[in-house]
Amino acid sequence: MNTDAAREPLVASMVRPFPEGGSMVRLAYRELSIAANGDKDQVKALGPLHMLPRPWDPPTCRRPELREQLWEWLEEVVSWLNREYTWDVAGAIPPCWPQHPHLMHEIAVLADQRRRAGLAFDSNAMEEWHRYALPAFADRMRNRLKDHCEDGHQGWPGRGRYARFTSDQTVHERQETYAADVRTTALGRKIEHKVEQESRPRLASVNLDTGELGDVPDGPQPE
Structure with missing residues (x-):
């Protein structure tokens, strides 16, 4: 029998497992699990919980x-998705995905939800991921990218509009609108307070000898 490995056919797995992530990613998830399910001492040892990294929200992962x-x-994960779930090229995540902030944010969430579904003790979460999360992501990706990056990455089409959004003039206009709303709100509160004061019932005193009514001296009024 010939055992020459070079002449033996390579057997590829029919399906590939979902990527687990490196040790630091797994540690981040372990800390989050302790924060959610650990005892008081374990949770305290984690430090400020709002500072824990959330892998589904990349900006929270501050350690290099x-x-x-x-x-x-x-x-x-992207490579896995493109192999396991993409048949038509329209559904493929483009190789320039790291140059698209919207894809980076969404892929992180999609990966997190797929990881959680894989850890469940039944198939319900996996069915939810297949039925809702993955198709919804693919639809949003196609809607945002359209055909801009089919033949290589293209510059941001909305750059000019964003520059106008952040210009000094438009920022000032929005701030003026916010300030006007605050002034209107403050004026409305003053009017409400005045009406409330005027509509409060006033107490009267009764002279037990004569039966005459008189005003109660100024002071706290009943609510």
């Missing part, structure tokens, strides 16, 4: 080592 592993994990 974790940030590096997060991008490596998401790169593996």
